[in-house]
Amino acid sequence: MSDDGQKPSGITRRELLRATGIGAAAGLLLPVGGRAARAAPPAEAPLPQVPRRRLGKTGRDVPILLMGGSMRFDPRFDPKLAEALRFGVNYFDTADCYAGGTSETAIGNFLERTKKRGEVWITTKSDKWDPKGMVETLEVSLRKLKTDHVDLLFLHGLDDGKALTPQVAETAERLKKEGRIKAFGFSCHDGNVAELLTQAAGLPWIDAIMFRYNFRQYGNKELNAAIDAAAKADIGLIAMKTQGSESGIADAWRKFEKTGKWNKFQSVLKAVWADPRIAAAVSQMDSLEKLKENAAAAMDRQQLGAAEHESVRRYAAATRGLACDGCEQLCNPAVDAPVRIGATMRFLMYHDAYGRPDEALRRFRELPAEAQRLQGVDFAAAGRACPYGVDVVAQMERARRLFCG
Numbered sequence: 269m270s271d272d273g274q275k276p277s278g279i280t281r282r283e284l285l286r287a288t289g290i291g292a293a294a295g296l297l298l299p300v301g302g303r304a305a306r307a308a309p310p311a312e313a314p315l316p317q318v319p320r321r322r323l324g325k326t327g328r329d330v331p332i333l334l335m336g337g338s339m340r341f342d343p344r345f346d347p348k349l350a351e352a353l354r355f356g357v358n359y360f361d362t363a364d365c366y367a368g369g370t371s372e373t374a375i376g377n378f379l380e381r382t383k384k385r386g387e388v389w390i391t392t393k394s395d396k397w398d399p400k401g402m403v404e405t406l407e408v409s410l411r412k413l414k415t416d417h418v419d420l421l422f423l424h425g426l427d428d429g430k431a432l433t434p435q436v437a438e439t440a441e442r443l444k445k446e447g448r449i450k451a452f453g454f455s456c457h458d459g460n461v462a463e464l465l466t467q468a469a470g471l472p473w474i475d476a477i478m479f480r481y482n483f484r485q486y487g488n489k490e491l492n493a494a495i496d497a498a499a500k501a502d503i504g505l506i507a508m509k510t511q512g513s514e515s516g517i518a519d520a521w522r523k524f525e526k527t528g529k530w531n532k533f534q535s536v537l538k539a540v541w542a543d544p545r546i547a548a549a550v551s552q553m554d555s556l557e558k559l560k561e562n563a564a565a566a567m568d569r570q571q572l573g574a575a576e577h578e579s580v581r582r583y584a585a586a587t588r589g590l591a592c593d594g595c596e597q598l599c600n601p602a603v604d605a606p607v608r609i610g611a612t613m614r615f616l617m618y619h620d621a622y623g624r625p626d627e628a629l630r631r632f633r634e635l636p637a638e639a640q641r642l643q644g645v646d647f648a649a650a651g652r653a654c655p656y657g658v659d660v661v662a663q664m665e666r667a668r669r670l671f672c673g
């Protein structure tokens with residue numbers, strides 16, 4: 269349901285209530301015979317399911333909405349995972365490092381308790397990119413996930429194409445033969461996403477890629493050409509960070525939340541799904557409400573209308589200077605210190621837009637010590653170097669106060 273309480277049209281009220289269980293969950297009261305009575309439990313009919321698309325050369329279908337695991341789940345039994353499965357969102361995306369390493373453990377506990385491993389696609393990631401480190405990380409992941417294989421293994425946060433070596437290819441093939449992984453690829457979110465997609469298009473052993481892609485980048489010709497090349501090579505493409513959340517000035521987007529028939533979060537997801545090159549979008553659905561909203565948006569086959577597209581476009585234009593694309597190769601060299609502006613901005617986004625201050629601080633502290641020294645650094649030239657008008661000086665000052673205090 270949208271933030272203004274309006275149901276997304278295209279799904280009837282009855283279908284939405286049945287699909288999302290919102291009525292039952294909210295203890296919806298309906299008048300009967302002049303008295304209020306609790307609504308009847310949902311009908312036995314199967315719930316509408318999130319549509320599926322083929323994930324490139326993996327040859328398997330996945331839901332277009334994926335359950336992001338970069339958050340703290342209940343380690344015993346997390347109802348969000350159970351609820352996701354009810355809607356056919358049976359793809360759980362995790363990583364060795366997510367939520368301080370607890371995400372995999374919680375998913376493993378959930379699957380053991382529910383005995384649903386056979387129904388769930390698990391993707392995990394390795395922060396180590398070399399063959400030995402990758403295998404060692406996978407072994408730990410398999411233990412935590414309580415399974416003998418994952419459906420997809422990514423090199424996590426790849427930002428250097430040189431890591432895609434023949435030795436990594438051989439290792440991935442061996443892991444597949446051993447049955448410990450079904451498919452292999454990488455995730456990437458830094459400034460060289462287009463470069464990495466283009467490189468991967470020439471590597472037949474890359475099955476899937478999860479990459480940063482949001483509504484502010486639709487007109488980016490270089491990125492579009494790279495997505496074309498990867499899609500033509502039949503690489504399964506997954507969009508992440510679709511909300512393109514900006515750091516700092518939250519009020520800037522609030523006025524767009526009630527524009528059109530979908531809320532902002534639903535609109536930008538639907539804009540991604542409108543691209544047939546993208547198989548799915550991963551979303552950190554940290555509440556049952558968000559999960560139900562996103563599932564409702566996915567299940568409604570109606571495309572965004574002109575008004576919604578215009579709303580997304582205006583939102584993109586109004587917030588362009590607030591959003592960082594992580595292309596720090598453009599602004600870092602302008603600063604006379606080994607800082608990581610794009611990465612620091614990403615952690616500000618975790619803090620501001622995702623509401624994960626602990627993770628933001630932890631990730632910042634994982635940067636090299638010299639990259640954490642923001643005090644006394646002059647960021648003015650970096651602001652001038654940013655093609656999007658991000659106020660680097662103000663944002664780095666905020667980062668210094670938040671992370672270096």
Ligand code: SF4
Pocket residue numbers: 591592593594595596597598599600609610613653654655656657658660
């Ligand atoms: S501040 Fe600008 S140039 Fe630097 S990483 Fe962000 S968007 Fe790119």
